[in-house]
Amino acid sequence: MTALAGRPAGVSTRRRLTDHVATVAAWAAFAAAAIPLVSLLVTVVTRGLARLDMTFFTSSMRGIVGAGGGAAHALWGTVLVTLAATAISVPIGVGTAVYLVEYGRPVLSRLLWFLVDVMTGLPSVVAGLAAYALIVMVVGPGARSGLAGAIALSLLMIPVVVKSSAEMLRLVPTDLREAATGLGASRPAVIATVGLPAARPGIVAGVMLGVGRIIGETAPLLLVAGFTDSLNLNLTTGRMATLPVYIYSQWQNKGADQAAYDNRAWTAALVLIGLVLLFSLAARLLGRLLAPTSLKG
Amino acid sequence: MTFELALRAPELTGAGHGRDDTANHRLAVVGLTASYGRSPAITEVSLSLESRSVTAFIGPSGCGKSTLLRTFNRLHEVTPGARVTGAVRLDGIDLYDPRVDPVTVRRRIGMVFQRPNPFPTLSIRDNVLAGIRLQYRRLRPSGADELVEAMLTAVGLWDEVKDCLGRPGISLSGGQQQRLCIARVIAVAPDVILMDEPCSSLDPVSTAAIEELMVNLGRDYTVVVVTHNLQQAARVSRKTAFFTVAGAGEPGRLVEYGDTAGLFSAPSKAQTADYLAGRFG
Ligand SMILES: Nc1ncnc2c1ncn2[C@@H]1O[C@H](COP(=O)(O)OP(=O)(O)O)[C@@H](O)[C@H]1O
Ligand SMILES: [Mg+2]
Numbered sequence: 001m002t003a004l005a006g007r008p009a010g011v012s013t014r015r016r017l018t019d020h021v022a023t024v025a026a027w028a029a030f031a032a033a034a035i036p037l038v039s040l041l042v043t044v045v046t047r048g049l050a051r052l053d054m055t056f057f058t059s060s061m062r063g064i065v066g067a068g069g070g071a072a073h074a075l076w077g078t079v080l081v082t083l084a085a086t087a088i089s090v091p092i093g094v095g096t097a098v099y100l101v102e103y104g105r106p107v108l109s110r111l112l113w114f115l116v117d118v119m120t121g122l123p124s125v126v127a128g129l130a131a132y133a134l135i136v137m138v139v140g141p142g143a144r145s146g147l148a149g150a151i152a153l154s155l156l157m158i159p160v161v162v163k164s165s166a167e168m169l170r171l172v173p174t175d176l177r178e179a180a181t182g183l184g185a186s187r188p189a190v191i192a193t194v195g196l197p198a199a200r201p202g203i204v205a206g207v208m209l210g211v212g213r214i215i216g217e218t219a220p221l222l223l224v225a226g227f228t229d230s231l232n233l234n235l236t237t238g239r240m241a242t243l244p245v246y247i248y249s250q251w252q253n254k255g256a257d258q259a260a261y262d263n264r265a266w267t268a269a270l271v272l273i274g275l276v277l278l279f280s281l282a283a284r285l286l287g288r289l290l291a292p293t294s295l296k297g
Numbered sequence: 298m299t300f301e302l303a304l305r306a307p308e309l310t311g312a313g314h315g316r317d318d319t320a321n322h323r324l325a326v327v328g329l330t331a332s333y334g335r336s337p338a339i340t341e342v343s344l345s346l347e348s349r350s351v352t353a354f355i356g357p358s359g360c361g362k363s364t365l366l367r368t369f370n371r372l373h374e375v376t377p378g379a380r381v382t383g384a385v386r387l388d389g390i391d392l393y394d395p396r397v398d399p400v401t402v403r404r405r406i407g408m409v410f411q412r413p414n415p416f417p418t419l420s421i422r423d424n425v426l427a428g429i430r431l432q433y434r435r436l437r438p439s440g441a442d443e444l445v446e447a448m449l450t451a452v453g454l455w456d457e458v459k460d461c462l463g464r465p466g467i468s469l470s471g472g473q474q475q476r477l478c479i480a481r482v483i484a485v486a487p488d489v490i491l492m493d494e495p496c497s498s499l500d501p502v503s504t505a506a507i508e509e510l511m512v513n514l515g516r517d518y519t520v521v522v523v524t525h526n527l528q529q530a531a532r533v534s535r536k537t538a539f540f541t542v543a544g545a546g547e548p549g550r551l552v553e554y555g556d557t558a559g560l561f562s563a564p565s566k567a568q569t570a571d572y573l574a575g576r577f578g
Contacts, residue, residue: 175414179478182372183485184404185431193431197418 041273048270051263056271060241061229067260071268073231074246077146078275080235081225081242082215084150085157089210092154093161094196094203100162101169102191119159127155128220135224146232146240149225153217157210164209168202169195204287211279216272218244243272321388322488322519323348324369324406329383330548331364331373337548338364342383344538344554351515353530353557354523356540357578361549362523363411365540366491369521370406371399387488404432406489407482411497413474415466415481421458424466424477425449428485448480452510472503479510489519497525508533527573531561539569541578 051070060073096116100109131152135143172195180190226239227249250265323346330340339361346352354362367373368381371392385392392402407428415424425445429436436444445462449455454476458469466477475495482490492511496504504526511533514520524530530537537557542549553560553569564570572578 175410175412176416178372178375178408178410179414179416180427180431181375182370182403182408182410183428183431183481184400186400189431189433194416 044266044270044273047263047266049267051267052270056264056267060231062231064229065255066257069264071243071246071264071271073228074241074243074268075271075275076231076233077225077240077242078215078244078272080233081146081149081153081221081240082211082275082279084147084235085153085214086207086211088150088154089157089161090203090207093158093206093210094165094199096158096162097165097169097199098191098195101166102187102195116159116162119155120163122156122159124152124156124217125219125223128152128223130155131220131224144224144226144239145237146225146235149221149240149242150235152220152224153214156217156220157214160210160213161203161206164202164206165199166202168199172198200287204283207283208280211283212276215276215279216244218248221245222248243268243275247272321348323386323388324489324519324521325386326365326369327384327386329365329368329381329385331361331368332380333364333376334378336546339540340548340550342540342551344551346519346521347536348519349515349517350535351511351520351522351533353534353537354521354540355525355527355530355537355572356549356552357542357572358525359545359549360540360542362540363493364549366408366493366521366523369489369491370408371402372408374399404485405487406491407485407487409475409478409482409490409492409495411494413471413478413498415469415474415477417465417467419466420463421449421466421469421477422462425480425484428481432485434485444484448484449477451483451513452476452480453506454480470503472499472506475499475503475507476510479507479514483514483518487518489521490514492520492522494523494525496529504529527561531557537561539564539566539572541568541572 055068056070056072057075058072059068059070061069061071062073096112100112104112131148134151135145135148139145176194176198177190180194185193221242222245225242225245227245228239228241232238232240247265247268250261250268254261325345327343329342330337332338342365354366356362364373369385369392373379373381381393383393387402387405390397416427419427422445423430425448426436426441429444446455446459449458454473457473458464466474469477479490479495496507499507508529511520511522515533515535522530522533534557536555537560538554539552539560540549541552553564553566555565560569561573564573
């Protein structure tokens with residue numbers, strides 16, 4: 001008591017001042033981050049609402065030159081390409097993470113980690129070119145397909161999945177590994193029953209982050225999936241429109257009725273944001289439903 | 298008989314105990330050295346464990362008791378860089394023979410750890426059955442219930458948990474968790490049970506319960522208990538091995554091994570006498 005009372009009053013005043021300054025600074029930083037975000041959301045919603053109608057979701061741009069039409073073909077394209085990219089990335093990404101954490105030999109895993117780091121910063125257009133080179137080898141020059149787009153996007157998504165899965169696998173307590181190993185579980189059984197359940201949140205987070213990374217990608221899709229005005233539900237053959245490419249082309253190639261093209265672009269942007277939310281929810285839900293039950297009764 | 302055949306865990310036919318009761322479950326250690334990287338943690342250990350009885354390992358911290366214990370079920374080699382030389386024989390078969398699969402060894406030699414480690418996502422019931430499922434063994438549908446009841450009864454937990462088998466294993470108290478871990482080990486019907494300071498994190502009442510359990514287990518299994526508690530060693534074990542270590546960086550060594558009663562009342566080595574008198578460690 002005496003010790004506290006004996007302190008010079010200046011210290012406590014200075015402390016209170018520092019506290020005030022820090023609080024104001026934190027609020028300012030928050031506002032600086034939040035204002036552009038809110039403004040962006042408000043703009044997309046207000047301008048996107050104009051064409052948020054049934055037709056937008058049910059019709060393509062086939063034969064449309066002015067007002068009307070929709071983005072059904074691009075919406076389906078984005079859904080299919082994103083699902084395909086996820087289907088490619090999750091097994092490869094989780095498998096790589098399991099190898100790195102559970103089996104990796106020092107030299108090889110350091111090399112692999114380096115590659116994963118490099119891939120994280122891979123410019124998306126390079127991923128598109130790589131996928132294009134691949135599809136040219138397999139199908140021939142000039143070929144475009146949704147699958148090629150999915151392959152390009154998976155190059156961007158795999159490192160995200162690897163990182164977040166490996167992070168969680170590393171956190172599995174030694175206690176539990178040894179409990180399972182000591183009970184006569186083989187290495188794969190330990191991974192399947194102790195490792196992967198623990199990594200599940202990391203895998204889900206990886207899918208959510210990865211989808212966020214790829215769903216707005218335009219350049220690689222422009223290169224290898226191409227663009228079309230018609231609906232194409234076949235991933236393996238033919239050009240496939242996607243929402244980002246749709247937005248780009250609406251904006252870029254406006255016809256006489258400019259407002260119609262602008263409105264479609266904004267609505268497509270709004271739908272794209274909604275789609276990201278849907279994918280995040282789905283990843284969470286799936287992660288919960290796919291709870292490994294091999295050890296449960 | 299091939300090594301593989303000799304070491305195959307007996308099929309689980311009935312309520313859990315399909316193990317070969319005619320075998321001796323005799324564990325013998327010959328010239329064993331275990332190292333982490335280049336530095337040996339314990340060296341030149343030779344001893345023969347009495348089958349179907351409790352043996353205690355005592356000695357100061359860092360003398361390599363845990364390391365030695367973990368060589369018995371080949372868990373030592375799971376640590377990166379860990380190495381073992383010498384032999385551990387179970388009923389005459391060298392567990393370190395290259396033809397022997399370490400997974401098979403661990404199915405016959407169970408382990409209870411210092412800190413209770415039930416699987417956190419599993420219920421009490423599923424924790425008991427975890428070993429069987431991890432080994433991909435099959436049970437008759439009714440077999441599972443019988444086995445769970447039999448194992449929990451054997452560890453004295455049945456009356457306490459029979460109404461809440463679906464609750465998570467980690468919701469139990471520390472002492473109950475440790476008994477659950479013992480149930481999990483005996484459910485896979487091993488020949489040998491290794492316990493690494495199983496009571497060191499428990500209160501006196503739980504410790505007493507586990508000690509009683511050790512004595513009971515010693516009738517059917519070859520049990521090895523590492524303990525810091527000399528009274529515990531005296532109470533539960535028939536034989537005791539005393540290890541010590543000369544100093545930091547030195548490997549631990551076996552000093553004396555013999556009947557617990559004899560070793561405690563008339564140790565033959567001065568070091569043992571000093572340790573028992575509390576002069577070091
Ligand atoms: N994972 C490990 N890596 C490196 N050294 C270890 C490891 N575990 C134990 N040691 C060393 O081995 C020696 C024996 O340890 P331990 O077997 O745990 O002794 P005790 O159980 O008798 O206390 C100690 O010097 C310890 O530092
Ligand atoms: Mg120890």
